[in-house]
Structures are given as C-alpha cells and as structure tokens.
Amino acid sequence: MPAVELTNISKAYGATQAVRNVSLTVEPGELFGLIGPDGAGKTTLFRILATLLLADAGTATVAKHDVVREFRAIRNVVGYMPGRFSLYQDLTVQENLEFFAAVFRTTVRENYELVRDIYEQLVPFKDRRAGALSGGMKQKLALCCALIHKPELLLLDEPTTGVDAVSRQEFWHMLSTLKERGITIVVSTPYMDEAALCERVALLQTGQVLRVDTPAALRESYPWPLYAVRAARMHPLLQDLRAYPAAHSCYAFGETAHLSLAQPDAAAEAHLKAYLTAKGHHDVSVAPVPATIEDTFMDLLQTHHSAPVS
Amino acid sequence: MKAFLMFVRKESYHIFRDPRTLLILFGMPVALVTLFGFALTNEIKNADVAVLDFDHGVHARQVQNRLFSSGYFGLRDYARNYPDVAAAFRRGHVKLAVVFPAGFSSDFDHLGHAQVQLVADASDQNTAISLVNYATAIIRSYEQEVAPHRSGSPGPRVEAVARLYFNPGLKAAYTFVPGTMALILLLVSAMLTSITIAREKETGTMEVLLVSPMRQLPIIIGKILPYFLLSFVNGLIILALGVWVLHIPERGSLALLILETLLYILVALTLGVLISTRAASQQTAMLTSMLGLLLPTLILSGFLFPIESMPLPLQTVSRLIPARYFIVILKGIMIKGLGLRELWRETAVLFGMAGGLLLLALGSLKNRLA
Amino acid sequence: MKTAAIGPVIRCEKLTKRFGAFTAVDAISFAVAPGEIFGFLGANGAGKTTAMRMLCGLLGPTEGAASVAGFDVFTQAERIKQHIGYMSQKFSLYEDLTVRENIRFYGGIYGLKTAAIREKTDALLQRLGLEAERNTLVGSLPLGWKQKLAFSVALFHDPAVVFLDEPTGGVDPITRRQFWDLIYEAAARGVTVFITTHYMDEAEYCDRVSIMVDGKIEALDKPAGLKQQFGVSTMDEVFLHLARGAKNVE
Numbered sequence: 001m002p003a004v005e006l007t008n009i010s011k012a013y014g015a016t017q018a019v020r021n022v023s024l025t026v027e028p029g030e031l032f033g034l035i036g037p038d039g040a041g042k043t044t045l046f047r048i049l050a051t052l053l054l055a056d057a058g059t060a061t062v063a064k065h066d067v068v069r070e071f072r073a074i075r076n077v078v079g080y081m082p083g084r085f086s087l088y089q090d091l092t093v094q095e096n097l098e099f100f101a102a103v104f105r106t107t108v109r110e111n112y113e114l115v116r117d118i119y120e121q122l123v124p125f126k127d128r129r130a131g132a133l134s135g136g137m138k139q140k141l142a143l144c145c146a147l148i149h150k151p152e153l154l155l156l157d158e159p160t161t162g163v164d165a166v167s168r169q170e171f172w173h174m175l176s177t178l179k180e181r182g183i184t185i186v187v188s189t190p191y192m193d194e195a196a197l198c199e200r201v202a203l204l205q206t207g208q209v210l211r212v213d214t215p216a217a218l219r220e221s222y223p224w225p226l227y228a229v230r231a232a233r234m235h236p237l238l239q240d241l242r243a244y245p246a247a248h249s250c251y252a253f254g255e256t257a258h259l260s261l262a263q264p265d266a267a268a269e270a271h272l273k274a275y276l277t278a279k280g281h282h283d284v285s286v287a288p289v290p291a292t293i294e295d296t297f298m299d300l301l302q303t304h305h306s307a308p309v310s
Numbered sequence: 311m312k313a314f315l316m317f318v319r320k321e322s323y324h325i326f327r328d329p330r331t332l333l334i335l336f337g338m339p340v341a342l343v344t345l346f347g348f349a350l351t352n353e354i355k356n357a358d359v360a361v362l363d364f365d366h367g368v369h370a371r372q373v374q375n376r377l378f379s380s381g382y383f384g385l386r387d388y389a390r391n392y393p394d395v396a397a398a399f400r401r402g403h404v405k406l407a408v409v410f411p412a413g414f415s416s417d418f419d420h421l422g423h424a425q426v427q428l429v430a431d432a433s434d435q436n437t438a439i440s441l442v443n444y445a446t447a448i449i450r451s452y453e454q455e456v457a458p459h460r461s462g463s464p465g466p467r468v469e470a471v472a473r474l475y476f477n478p479g480l481k482a483a484y485t486f487v488p489g490t491m492a493l494i495l496l497l498v499s500a501m502l503t504s505i506t507i508a509r510e511k512e513t514g515t516m517e518v519l520l521v522s523p524m525r526q527l528p529i530i531i532g533k534i535l536p537y538f539l540l541s542f543v544n545g546l547i548i549l550a551l552g553v554w555v556l557h558i559p560e561r562g563s564l565a566l567l568i569l570e571t572l573l574y575i576l577v578a579l580t581l582g583v584l585i586s587t588r589a590a591s592q593q594t595a596m597l598t599s600m601l602g603l604l605l606p607t608l609i610l611s612g613f614l615f616p617i618e619s620m621p622l623p624l625q626t627v628s629r630l631i632p633a634r635y636f637i638v639i640l641k642g643i644m645i646k647g648l649g650l651r652e653l654w655r656e657t658a659v660l661f662g663m664a665g666g667l668l669l670l671a672l673g674s675l676k677n678r679l680a
Numbered sequence: 681m682k683t684a685a686i687g688p689v690i691r692c693e694k695l696t697k698r699f700g701a702f703t704a705v706d707a708i709s710f711a712v713a714p715g716e717i718f719g720f721l722g723a724n725g726a727g728k729t730t731a732m733r734m735l736c737g738l739l740g741p742t743e744g745a746a747s748v749a750g751f752d753v754f755t756q757a758e759r760i761k762q763h764i765g766y767m768s769q770k771f772s773l774y775e776d777l778t779v780r781e782n783i784r785f786y787g788g789i790y791g792l793k794t795a796a797i798r799e800k801t802d803a804l805l806q807r808l809g810l811e812a813e814r815n816t817l818v819g820s821l822p823l824g825w826k827q828k829l830a831f832s833v834a835l836f837h838d839p840a841v842v843f844l845d846e847p848t849g850g851v852d853p854i855t856r857r858q859f860w861d862l863i864y865e866a867a868a869r870g871v872t873v874f875i876t877t878h879y880m881d882e883a884e885y886c887d888r889v890s891i892m893v894d895g896k897i898e899a900l901d902k903p904a905g906l907k908q909q910f911g912v913s914t915m916d917e918v919f920l921h922l923a924r925g926a927k928n929v930e
Contacts, residue, residue, distance in 0.1 A: 038823050038850035050521045052679045071677065072523070080521045086514035090327045091320065102316030103522045135724040145518070162849065164723040165880055165916060166923040190850050191879070193916075205852065234885060235864035251857050254884035254914065255903055298853050 001064055003028040003153055003184040004049060009058035011044050018044040020207040021058070026186055026200075031179045034188035035195045035297070036204030042188040043083055044207075046157045049186070050080045063152050079151030083158045085138045089131030093122050093141055096130050097148060104149030114181070115144045118174055136167025143174065154178065156187040160194065172197045192294035203297050210300040215293055222291030222299060224248050224260035227268060231281040240279045244272070251298060258295060313524055317532030324506060325536060331502060339494045339544055343487065343551045357441055358386035360395055360404040367415025369456075373426070376452050377408065382444050399431055406430050406441045487552035488640035489613030492633035494548060495571070496578045496607055499541045501599035503534050503582030508595035517679065526675045534579045541575045552644075561647030570643070570653075573660050574636045580667035581632075587674040607633045635659050689714050689840050689872040690735060695744035695753075697730050704730040706895035707744060712888075714840070717863060717873045719883050722892030723923040728876055729845075731892070735874070736843055737761050749840040762790065765834035768845035772830030775819030779810060782818055783833055790837035804832050824855030831862055835871060842866065844875040848882065860885055880916040889915070891922050898922050 004026035011019040019041040026032040034042045047053040049062055051071035059066070065073045087096050097119075101108050112119070118140050125133060130141060139159055146154060156175075160168040172194065175185055187198070195201045196215045203210040203218070211218065231237040234252060241250040241259050248262040261268060269286045276284045325331050359377065363370050377383045386404050389395045395407045409427035417424035428445050430438035507530075510516040519529055549567075552558040560567070581603065589595035608614055610624060611633035617625055628634050635656040642648035642656075650657065688711035697705040705727045712718045722728040733739040735748050737757030746753040749763035773782045780801060787797035805811045808828055818826060827847060834842050844863075848856045860882070867873050867887075875886065883889050883903060890900040899906055899922055906918045 037852035037855070040852075047517075047679060050517070051677075052517060052520055054678065075521050076523050078521060080518060082514040082517045084514035086518045088320065088324070088515060089513070091323055095320070095323065099316055099320045100518070100522075102313045103519065103524050105313055105523060162724075162846075162878065164726075164878060164923065165919050166723055169920060192853060193881075235861075235868065238861070238864075251854070252860060252881075252885055254881040294853050301852060301854050 001028075002026060002061075003030065004032075004060075004062055004186060006045070006049075006060045007058055009045070009048060009055045009060055011041075011048065011053065011055050018207050019048075019055070022207070022209050023058075024202055024209065024212060026184060028184055029179065029182050031175060031185045031187070031197075031199045033195050033198030033201035034186065034204055035190075035192065035198075035201050035293070036188075037190050039206060040204035041207040042204060043157055046080070046082075046155050046186075046188065050078060050155055051075060076149075077152045078155060079146035079149065079153070080155045081142050081146045081157060081159055083161070085135075085142050087130040087138060087142055087145065090129055092127050092129055093133070094126040096141060096145060100145040101148045106149050108148065111148055111150050114150055115147050117177060118144050118147075134167075135163045136170070139163055139167060139171060140174075143171070147178070151183065153184045154186070156185065158188050158190065160189055160191065168194070192292070192297060195293045195297075201293070203293075203300060205301055205304060208304075210297070210304060218293050218296045219291050222260075222296050224262070224299070225264050225268065226289055226291050226295060227259045227261070227272065228253070228256040228287050228289035229259050229272060229276070230256050230283065230285045231276060232283045233281070236279075237276070237281060240276060240281070244275055246271075249299070249302065251295075253292075253294075256289075258289065260295075260299075314528045314532055317524075317528065318535050321506070321533060321536045325540070334502065335498055335540055335544065336547070338497070339490065339548045340551065342490045342494065343548055343556065356384040357382060357406060357437075358404045359383045360387040360389050360398045360407040361385060362389040362392070362395055362407060362409045364412040365410040365414035367410075367413075369415040369418045369424070370410040372456075373410070373449055373452055374408070376448050377445060380444070380448055382441075382448075395429065399429075402431075404431070405437060406445065408445065486613075487548065487556060487558050488637045488644070489611065489633075491545060491548045491552070491571075491640060492574070492611060492636045493604070493607050493613065495541050495545055495575055495636075496581075496603055496633060497599070498544055499534075499537055499575050499578030500582035500585065500603055501596070503537050503579055504585035504589060504595040504599055505592050507533055507583070507586035508589045508592045511589075512591050520678065526677065527672075530583055530671075530675065534583065537582075538575060538579060541578070542572065545571045545575070558644055560644050562643035563649060566650060567640075567643045570636070570639050570657065570660075573657070573664065574632065574639075577632045577660055577664045577667060580664060580671050583671040584667055584674065587671060587676065606631055610634070612637055632660060632663055688712055689716075689750075690718070690746075690748050690874065692735075692746040693744055695731070695734060695746045696742050697727075697734060697739065698742045703895050705734070705741075708892070708895075708897045710890060710897060710900055712841075712872055712874065714872055715867050715870045717867050717875065717885070717887045719886030719889035720874060720876045720892070721883055721889060721919060722876075726892040726923075727895040728892055732843060732845065732874075732876065735760075736764060736766060762837075763840050765837070765839040765842035766845075767830050767834040767842070767847055769827075769847060769849040773818045773826060773833065776817060778815050778817055779805070779821070779829060780814045782829070783836065786833045786836055792837060800836060804836070808832060824851050824858070827851060827855070827859055828862060831859065831866075835866055839871070841872040841874060844873065846876055846878060848877065848879065856882075880914065880919055883915040883919070891919060893922055 002025040004024070006022055006024045009019055009022045010017070022041070022045065034045060036042055044053065048055050048060055048067060051067050051074050054068060061067065062074045063077050067074060088099070091099065097108055122137065122141055122144065125137060130138060133141065143159065160171055163171070175187065179185055189195070198215065200212065200214050201218065202212045213221070229237065229241060234257070238250060238252060238257055241247055241257055244259070246261050246263060246265060248260040250257055250259045259272070265271060272286045273284050361374060378385050383406070387398050389398065389407070398404045398407070407429040409429065411425060411427070414424050414426065426449060428442050430441050432438040510519065553560050585595055585598050585602065589598055610628040611631045612628070613633065617628050617634065620628065639653050639656050642653050690712040693709050694707040695705060695709070696703065696707050708731060720728055720732065730739065734741045734753055735746065737748070737753060737760035741753060748760045751759040751763065753760065774785070777785065783801045783804065784797055787800070805814055810825065810829065813821065818829070821829070831847065848859050851859070863873055863875070877883065886903065888900065888902055889906060890897045892898065899909070899918070901909065903915055907913060907915065910918050910921050912918055912921065
C-alpha cells in the first residue's frame with residue numbers, strides 16, 4: 001500500500017487549470033520530489049494531500065486514508081510545511097516550538113529525539129523571535145515544528161526557495177537523515193539540481209506530470225547525443241551553436257553550452273571545433289557529456305509545448 | 311485542553327508584543343473619551359445666554375442670579391419677546407435662552423409647580439445638551455435650597471422644559487460616552503479579532519493550524535478569548551473615565567450594566583469571526599471592518615447623528631447596527647437608571663444578533679482553504 | 681549612454697554601512713566596467729541587499745566612497761536613480777495594468793516624451809514578440825513573459841546600469857535561459873548588469889562574480905579564476921567553501 005496515492009486529480013481556480021489529471025504514487029519511506037517551476041501545480045498538489053483543498057476530480061489517499069472522507073485521520077499523521085515560512089514571527093524560537101507541540105497534543109520533550117539534530121542548531125537562538133532569524137534558520141525551525149509530532153509523512157512545499165546554497169545543502173542533509181528514520185517525505189523544489197537528491201521525482205509543468213522516475217533513469221532517458229561546448233565568449237557561442245545545421249537544441253549550462261544533435265555523428269567533436277573556429281571562437285573545447293535532469297526536463301518541456309503557454 | 315490553553319497564551323503574546331494593537335486597545339478609548347469630553351467641557355465657560363423674563367418675580371431673578379454666578383453662563387441679552395430670541399439664535403449671539411413665563415414665581419410659591427423653558431441652539435448638539443443639563447441642574451439645586459421641606463409633592467416643583475432649536479428631534483443626552491464605548495468595544499472585539507485571524511491566513515500559519523488535529527472551534531475561541539477579556543477591561547476603563555472624569559451618572563444596576571456589556575462584546579466578537587472567515591488578508595479584514603463596522607456605527611447608531619432625523623431608509627438600516635441598541639441600553643441604565651424591565655427589547659435584539667451571527671460564523675468556518 | 685564619466689560604471693571604495701553596532705556592509709571595494717555582467721553573490725544575511733540598496737541610492741552609506749554611473753551615492757542619490765534600472769522578482773509590474781499601460785507608466789516616471797514612449801514601446805513589443813499582447817493585463821501573462829517584460833521595462837529609459845535582484849526565481853529552466861539571452865543582449869549593447877541569484881549555474885554566466893561573507897567581499901574574479909583559486913570544479917563549491925566560513929550566517 002503506497003504512502004501517498006493520487007489518481008486522476010484535477011483542480012481549477014476559476015478559469016485557471018492548476019492541476020490536470022495527475023496520478024502519482026509515493027512508497028512508504030520514500031524521498032519523493034515534485035520538480036517544476038512556479039505555476040506547475042506543486043502547491044495545489046500539496047494542499048490537496050494536506051486535506052486543505054478539495055480536488056475537482058480524482059481521488060487521493062494519504063497513509064491509507066482518503067483525503068476527503070478521512071481528513072481528520074490524515075491531519076494526525078502528516079507534518080506539513082507550506083511554501084511560505086509558516087511561523088509566528090513575533091514568537092521566539094522556543095515559543096513557536098512549544099506552541100506547535102501543544103497544538104499537535106504532544107511536548108517538545110516527548111519527541112526530542114527526532115528533532116534533536118535540528119534543534120541543537122537552533123538552541124543558541126532559542127530566545128530570539130522567529131522574525132529576526134535568517135532564511136536558513138527559519139527554514140530549520142519550520143521543519144522542526146513540522147516534525148514535532150512525529151509524523152509518518154512530511155509534506156514540504158518549496159522549503160529551499162529563496163534560501164542560500166549553504167542552507168539548502170544542510171537542509172537536504174537533514175532530509176536524508178529523516179528518511180533513514182523511515183519517514184516518508186514529499187518535497188517540492190524549483191531547483192533542478194535538487195532533483196538529483198530525491199529517490200524518485202515527478203517533473204511537473206503547468207499542472208501536468210511530464211514524467212515520473214528515478215533521477216538516474218531520467219538522465220538516461222535523454223534521447224539526443226549531447227555535447228558540452230566551451231569557448232571564450234558564451235553569448236556568441238550560444239548563438240553560433242544554435243545556427244549549427246545539425247543542432248537540435250542548445251542551452252547554457254554553467255560555464256559550458258549543452259548542445260544536442262538531431263542525428264548521432266561519430267565525428268561530431270571535430271566537426272564542431274572546425275565550425276566554431278571558422279566562426280572566430282577561441283579556446284574551443286567539445287566533449288560528449290551525460291545529460292542532467294535539467295537537460296531531460298528542458299527536452300520534455302520542448303516536446304510538450306513548442307511555444308509558451310498562456 | 312492543553313492545546314487550547316497554549317493557544318490562548320500564544321494569542322496573548324501576539325497582543326502584548328505588538329505596540330500597535332496595544333495602542334488601539336488602550337490609547338484609543340482614552341483619546342476618544344477625552345476628546346469628546348474636552349470638546350464638551352471647553353464650550354461651557356460663560357456660554358452666551360438670552361433671558362426672556364415675563365415673570366419679573368423674585369424666583370425668576372434668583373434663578374438668573376444662580377445661573378450667571380455659576381461661571382457656566384454669561385448674560386448676553388435681555389429679550390423682550392420671542393422674535394427677539396429667535397433673532398439672537400439666528401445671528402448666533404446666544405447658545406441658550408431661558409424663558410420665565412408670566413406667573414412663574416407665584417406658581418412656584420403657591421401651586422408647587424412651575425415651568426421654565428430652556429431653549430438651546432442644537433446645531434451644536436453636544437453643547438446644547440450640556441447647556442440644558444447644566445441649567446437644569448442649577449435650577450434644581452435652587453429649588454432644593456428654597457423649599458427642601460416641601461417633599462411629598464409629586465415630581466420636581468420646577469419643571470425645566472427644554473426646547474432644542476434647529477434640531478428639535480434630538481433627545482439624546484450624554485451621547486459621547488455610550489457612543490464611544492459602543493464604538494471602541496466593537497473595534498477592539500471585531501476589528502482586531504478579524505485582523506488577527508486574517509494575519510494567520512496571510513502568513514501561512516493558518517494552513518498549519520488547519521492541518522493539525524486542532525478543531526476549528528477551539529481555534530476560534532482561543533482567538534477571541536483574549537480579546538473578550540481585553541474588551542471587557544476596556545469597557546470598564548471607558549466607564550470609569552465617563553463616570554469619574556466626565557461625570558456621567560451611573561443610576562442603574564452595575565451588574566446589569568456589566569452583563570449587557572458582555573452581551574454586546576459577544577455580538578462584536580462573532581461579527582469579527584464572521585468577517586475573518588471571509589477576509590483573506592489583513593488589509594481586507596481592516597477595510598471590511600472599517601466600511602462595515604466603524605463607519606455605520608459612527609453614522610447610523612445614533613452616536614453622532616440622531617436616528618429620528620435620518621431619512622427613513624437609513625433609519626431602517628440603523629436597525630441592523632448593534633451599537634444602536636447598546637447605546638440605548640447604556641443610556642437607559644446609566645443616565646435614566648432603567649432596568650431590564652424597560653430594556654428587555656434591546657437586550658433581546660442583541661441576544662438574537664449574537665445567536666444569529668454565531669450560527670452564521672460557525673456555518674462559514676471552514677475545515678479547508680477556500 | 682548618458683554616463684557622466686568614462687571608466688568604471690560602478691565604483692566602491694571601502695563602502696560601509698552600520699546599523700547601530702552591527703556592520704552590515706564592511707568596507708567593500710570593487711569596480712564594474714561598462715557592459716560587464718557582474719554577479720553579486722552571498723548567503724542570506726551576508727549584506728547583499730544592504731549593499732545593493734546603497735548603490736541604488738535608496739540607503740545612505742555610513743562611510744567610504746561609491747559612485748554609480750558617475751554620480752556620488754552620498755550626494756547625488758536622485759541623479760543615480762535617473763540613470764539606473766531596477767528589477768526584482770518581488771516587484772516588477774502592475775498586474776492590473778495592461779502591457780502597454782505598464783510600459784507607458786514607467787516611461788512617464790522617467791520623464792520620457794509621449795512620442796518617444798510610443799516609438800520605443802512598439803520596438804520593445806516587437807523584440808519580445810508581445811505585439812499581440814499589448815492590451816493584455818500583465819496579471820494574465822505567464823510568469824516567464826512577465827519577467828522578460830519587467831526586464832525590458834527596467835531598461836526602457838536606457839540606464840547605464842541595471843540592478844537585477846534574483847530576477848529568475850521560480851521560472852522554468854528554458855525561460856530562465858531565455859532571460860539570460862536578454863541579459864547578454866543588453867550587456868552587448870553596453871548596459872552594465874549587476875545581478876544577484878541563488879542559482880549557482882547562473883553565477884557561471886557572469887563575466888565576474890563577487891561573493892560576500894559577513895559584510896565583506898571575500899572573493900572577486902572571473903568564474904574560472906575563482907574555481908581555480910579554490911581548486912574546485914563548480915561555482916557551487918566555491919560558494920559553499922566561502923560561505924561555510926561565515927561567522928554570522930544567522
């Protein structure tokens with residue numbers, strides 16, 4: 001029995017279709033990622049799972065309970081962290097924790113063991129008001145509050161958005177620790193690099209699931225020959241690569257440009273070097289490169305919508 | 311239960327850590343009451359008075375002496391007839407005219423019942439009310455001194471018949487303290503409650519609370535309980551200011567006064583909850599409270615403008631304003647010394663409102679978002 | 681370009697901002713050349729926002745010296761505002777105004793003539809491929825389009841420098857790259873781009889990157905140079921390496 005099961009879920013806000021016919025399952029103990037940009041429907045899915053919203057169509061169960069009929073049972077076993085940091089800014093760290101513990105009919109001491117690792121980082125600030133914490137610390141406190149009643153399932157809606165890289169890394173480390181304790185985690189993020197840290201991910205765009213798979217399988221599913229191309233100046237490089245006759249797509253990837261070819265070409269490297277040198281580029285290097293999840297996602301986006309959706 | 315207590319504690323933190331809330335809570339009543347109070351007391355220093363004396367008797371003269379030695383009134387004009395008085399009012403020379411009818415002194419001595427007419431310029435209604443009240447009090451004290459032994463006669467021997475010029479429908483006295491009290495209690499109870507719930511929606515904490523095992527009713531009660539207590543304290547402060555600083559009498563039962571106040575707070579709180587179930591942001595809650603509570607209460611409750619002189623449609627709308635009934639109750643108990651026997655209708659209306667609003671609020675409380 | 685000075689467009693020397701006893705920005709010094717894409721990175725609370733506000737003329741510095749587009753941040757804050765563009769993820773355009781109304785509004789704010797606004801609006805809409813949407817409410821445009829439009833509006837009055845505060849938050853990877861194409865085009869036209877971001881791959885797209893830690897600039901170089909300096913292969917690692925040493929991350 002899966003920990004979370006969504007079957008043909010749809011939800012619209014007025015004329016805007018936020019979620020279209022989404023089906024997903026999350027296994028117990030899994031660290032599952034919902035990956036997609038703003039407007040992909042991540043928050044709506046979380047709210048449906050958290051029993052805060054009713055879907056227009058479809059069914060969903062969380063921890064074997066139906067989200068519509070048995071919402072009370074779900075609320076006892078789910079820890080939910082909404083997209084905005086849902087803390088009382090005018091309460092101290094300690095007061096926030098104690099409050100949420102009491103609301104979930106428990107005490108900080110009772111479940112101290114579970115939150116200890118995170119809580120210890122907060123101890124130096126325990127008398128500081130939550131509003132005065134940095135983004136990273138707020139995020140830790142919010143996680144602590146969501147964990148305080150020992151939930152079976154954690155629903156984390158964009159916990160790392162707007163948080164710096166250091167805090168993000170620490171946060172993902174905490175998630176892997178929690179996963180080892182058997183807690184099922186569903187987490188959403190707009191950062192593609194974080195997808196690699198999940199066991200399985202669903203790639204979402206405009207309310208639809210583009211694909212669900214493990215990060216490795218997603219990378220392998222990339223259908224085109226892919227090359228990382230470097231040259232001294234990025235912008236002209238991108239423009240010239242897009243004009244390359246055999247190019248399928250070309251995107252900047254950090255300090256390189258990822259070029260996919262429409263046809264496999266055994267001598268692609270030599271051809272590309274010659275092409276670019278002829279265009280006047282310096283320090284050109286071309287190497288085949290394995291696709292990242294971001295490459296796969298962009299490819300799926302392109303095949304799904306050739307033009308932006310309004 | 312523990313969750314509930316924790317909730318109340320949390321709510322108190324919010325209140326006591328937010329200077330703005332505290333300012334609204336405790337600054338506003340004091341400011342409003344003193345404002346209205348001062349506007350009133352400032353006016354009554356040597357107010358210009360016209361006297362129209364048809365009696366020329368000893369009592370009429372004595373009463374005039376009393377009036378003009380009190381410091382509140384100054385003689386501006388001796389009028390010879392009513393048109394003189396009307397002209398003086400129109401020119402704005404005088405605020406009050408005292409008319410002694412012919413035979414006033416002999417009626418006072420022999421019949422034990424005399425009439426004096428007080429005509430006030432009610433375009434400035436608060437001043438008019440006070441002038442009449444002050445003058446009446448002075449006349450009454452004169453009567454007590456001159457003929458204290460003649461008790462047993464029914465009613466006062468001198469009847470001061472007040473006529474309010476320019477605004478004859480105005481009957482309310484001491485409107486400002488009951489009005490302020492009704493207003494402040496409504497604001498504190500309804501506006502602040504609705505804003506704090508909206509704030510939780512805005513910051514996302516409401517989402518977490520909804521997802522918790524905590525039910526909606528305890529959340530709502532936990533939210534309003536601190537405001538219930540605060541409103542009550544506030545009510546007492548306003549009452550104390552009214553009674554001791556502005557010398558409003560408290561003639562009726564204090565227990566009844568307190569119970570009625572609690573009832574009114576309940577109405578206001580349920581209103582606040584109702585607003586909060588609809589408003590998604592603090593701004594909406596604030597605007598709704600302003601437009602839906604503050605303005606109608608100021609304008610339609612009889613606080614600033616007498617209900618009797620309103621156009622009929624507005625009079626009908628004013629029946630929906632809880633403050634209207636509470637002001638009647640307050641004035642009834644404090645100034646007229648009335649009891650439940652006379653005020654049961656207003657009380658019943660407030661009860662009905664509390665019950666109806668409570669049902670509405672509970673009906674629109676949601677388990678979920680949107 | 682209405683730049684009043686030749687040489688660096690942004691120049692800071694020991695620029696400092698203190699709030700009481702707390703030093704938010706601690707004697708930072710750097711210079712940005714015309715047409716450069718300058719990445720301004722740092723952990724939350726490192727002082728980025730404060731520094732950026734001073735450069736935009738929104739916040740008076742405590743001490744040091746700085747000029748933007750040739751104007752002094754201490755004495756000519758208002759002139760600076762005339763010569764810079766600003767765009768953030770949070771505030772950009774009015775959702776309840778149409779595309780054209782938004783452009784006209786911003787043109788008006790910067791004192792452009794009506795005829796000039798009309799002419800430039802047409803050119804802008806054509807470049808963005810938004811001609812058909814000119815009378816559409818901005819609120820109903822997809823996020824990616826809004827951001828591209830917001831960027832173009834920030835450049836509408838031909839500023840010497842454009843400040844971009846996390847401009848690409850929340851958009852899909854393709855739109856994010858299309859946004860960078862716009863940045864490159866602007867830089868090629870000679871506009872200086874000053875940008876903050878949480879996407880470390882975007883740091884690689886910058887000509888030079890500075891990393892702030894505890895109010896100080898701890899590193900400033902080309903991305904390749906930084907990676908070499910710290911002996912790592914990605915900007916992500918450079919950033920983590922530096923930010924971990926922070927005393928008051930909180």
